[in-house]
Every structure is written in C-alpha cells, then in structure tokens.
Amino acid sequence: LGTIDFEGRNDNSQDFVAARIFTFTPDVSDGSEDAQLQLSMMKGGSSHLALEIKPDEFIINNGSVDMDFRVEGNGDANMFVVDASADKIGIGTNAPLDLVHLKGGSDNSSTGAPIIRLQKQSGGAVDDGQTIGGISFYVNDDGVESGSSYERAKIIAESQNTSSGTRLEFWTGNSNADIAERMRIIADGSVLIGTTTGSEKLVVSGNFNATTGIKSLGVYNNTTGTGANLVVDSAG
Secondary structure (H helix, E strand, C coil), rough: CCEEEEEEECCCCCEEEEEEEEEEEEEEECCCEEEEEEEEECCCEEEEEEECCCCEEEHHHHHHCCCCEEEEEEECCCCEEECCCCHHHEEECCCCCEEEECCCCCEEECCCCCCCCCCCCCCCCCCCCCCEEEEEEEHEEEEEEHCCEEEEEEEEEECCCCCEEEEEEEEEHHHHHHHCEEEEEEECCCEECCCCCCCEEEEECCCCCCCCCCCCCCCCCCCCCCCCCCEEEEEE
C-alpha cells in the first residue's frame, strides 16, 4: 500500500536505508480486508524487522536480534525488561538471572518486596471447595505420555468454608502415576499428611513398617504431661 524510507549516508559516501515503514494487505477479499504494517531498521550494518503489526498479533523484534525491550514505570526505569541476549524477563531489574526474575524494594523493610498476587475474580461469597488459585508444574517427558505436556506437581489454595477459610493442598506424582494430594494445611493451621481429615494439629496417615514410617530426630516433652503432640493414624 505504501512505503516510507528514511535514508542516510555512511562514512564511505554510500546511501543506505536507515529505517523503513512498509504497509500491505495480506487479504483483499471483500468484507474481510486485512492490513499489515512493518517497521524495519538498521542494526550492525543489517536491516532487521523491529516491529510488525499483523491482523492477529503485535510482534516486537520479529527479526530476532539482540535488542532488549524495556517499559519504564513512574519511579522504576526497569519496570518490565526482556533481555534479548539472555532470553529472560526481568521485573524491577535489567539483568534477569532466571527465566522470570522479580526484584523489588529499596531497603530492608517490607515495602516493595517482590510479591506475586493470585487473585480470583468472584461475585459474592466463595463457596466451600472452590479453587482460589495455584501453581502447576508441567514437564514434557519422553518417558511417559509420549513427550506431551504432563502435570507432575501442583500447589492449590482452596476455600474450606463460606467464611473465607482457606487451605493449601500439595500434590505430587510418583514415577509416571497421575499426581495426587499428599499434604494439606487447613484453615486453622493444622497439617494433614496422607489424609484430608483430622482434628489434631498434625495427622500422618498411611501404611507404616520397619522401613517406611516416621523418623524422629528429637522428642519434645509436654511439660504438663498431658495432651497429644503427635497423632499417627496407621492403616496397617
């Protein structure tokens, strides 16, 4: 449809296109016309596609060159950074050390500490047993599921009642078996391992023998001599 070239001259008295804006129509069918825009520019002596706007996506650095992407906040110059050379994302840092790296705070107080918030949108009271949020861990394992995406662990926050009580559930998968819940921390702080019910502060349920059981590295003696510090519910 149209092209705008921005030309310059190098130190060898040669003209070159420093940047170009190019538009065209990938589809001219009546009633479904599409448009596409490209912005290319010179970097290191070669032209690369820096920006492309398609009918179905907005692409930055489509030329896959070492060019970082950075968004500034009101007080943080590195509010969001894509480190192109490292293929990592930084929030609050321009030198991310992991795939996603969050950095916050300016002193030893809690202000600005990097916290990830998972907030469920709801329109009223949260019912018992509803998932509020969680983290799921997947892997593409050629040994099982033919290398397809396969869930191997997860941590879930679920409502425990209609009064904002919340529990945490911890799920893992043994060998290639589907994941199952192994432990939960219920709303009052009690810990349940191998079971989903119990009224004691710590309940461990399962099949125990000489090699599979609970190993204590220390014993805490109740000074009153009464009460149960640990309840073990053995199924056999």
